[in-house]
Amino acid sequence: KKPLPQQIEFELSGFDKVWFDICSLIENLFGHSGTEGKNMLFGELSSAIRYHLKVFHPTFAKHYFQGEAKILKGDLDGALVCFSTAIDCDKKMVEAYKQQIQIYFDKGAYDEALKASAKVPEEIQDSEILCAQGLMLYNLERYKEAVDIFKRLCTECPRDFLSFYYCGLCLIAIKEESAALERFDKAVKLLHPDLAMQKLKEVY
DSSP states (O other): OOOOOOOOOOOOOHHHHHHHHHHHHHHHHHHOOOHHHHHHHHHHHHHHHHHHHHHSOHHHHHHHHHHHHHHHHTOHHHHHHHHHHHHHHOTTOHHHHHHHHHHHHHTTOHHHHHHHHHTSOGGGOOHHHHHHHHHHHHHTTOHHHHHHHHHHHHHHOTTOHHHHHHHHHHHHHTTOHHHHHHHHHHHHHHTOHHHHHHHHHHHO
């Protein structure tokens, strides 16, 4: 029985994290009644904005947020164009690549998502990008390539439950049950025994 296609979900980082913090500060500022507290929050907000303007390319920011706005409106093709333009402005901003990958993945365009992930410069690739590549290969039924990626992640991220869990799924798909059991056993010991045991029941 073939395991179900897996999903990707990137965490907030870098650019998105800065703006999340700014929005939280604005919300707290308007909800705070004391003058002293407001002054302190306003100082933090000013610092966060100055940091943003110093670190992030302003043209990148424009196109990036246009892309996010288009996602909210359901215009995914328009969002892809915006994120592509943002990348042209600053090729080291991994968040724009992740947005592209996420859109293609959610549309089921795994080949395009894989191509987008391959364009991420090596110096800014992280475990999330690598994991996404493994999941896309898995969904394309390119299990041997996917398992190589997850084996690498198991080595580089030895405390990451998901790396062992997905590695086990790939090994099941290529009929290497004994090796899969070893990965699931490690996953059980790391974090989520119920989920790992449930997957074992599904594939046997």
